[in-house]
Amino acid sequence: MEECIFCKIIKGEIPSEKIYEDDMVLSFKDIEPAAPVHVLIIPKKHIGSINDLTEDDSKIIAHIYLVAKQIAAKLGIDEKGYRIVTNCGEEAGQTVHHVHFHLLGGRSFAWPPG
Numbered sequence: 001m002e003e004c005i006f007c008k009i010i011k012g013e014i015p016s017e018k019i020y021e022d023d024m025v026l027s028f029k030d031i032e033p034a035a036p037v038h039v040l041i042i043p044k045k046h047i048g049s050i051n052d053l054t055e056d057d058s059k060i061i062a063h064i065y066l067v068a069k070q071i072a073a074k075l076g077i078d079e080k081g082y083r084i085v086t087n088c089g090e091e092a093g094q095t096v097h098h099v100h101f102h103l104l105g106g107r108s109f110a111w112p113p114g
């Protein structure tokens with residue numbers, strides 16, 4: 001996936017403010033934060049969207065939630081609360097076609113989302 005910006009971030013070809021990294025996932029600050037805490041957690045494997053997930057990806061997705069929990073604690077938003085969002089497809093507003101989990105916190109969020 002040569003043109004994928006998140007694959008380029010994983011390879012270090014585009015800079016990012018890294019929050020966490022291991023062999024399966026990378027987390028970095030969102031370039032246009034929508035909340036005081038806004039980080040993205042992405043699998044190192046290129047997966048276009050939630051629609052492209054297969055059973056083989058189960059371990060990665062479960063791992064992402066465990067990483068999100070750790071990052072939330074590290075960034076001090078675990079007690080007050082936070083939101084994890086994945087947009088899938090056009091109507092949901094997905095703009096980068098490499099599956100990613102927004103971890104948002106540091107303020108109150110409305111429900112239902114806009």
Ligand code: AMP
Nearest residue numbers: 014016029030031032087093094095096
């Ligand atoms: P989505 O609209 O759900 O696909 O989310 C894509 C997110 O990626 C947006 O919140 C963007 O601000 C963020 N984003 C795009 N390019 C970069 C980048 N180079 N570094 C960090 N975040 C980015």
Ligand code: ZN
Nearest residue numbers: 004007046098
């Ligand atoms: Zn990619």
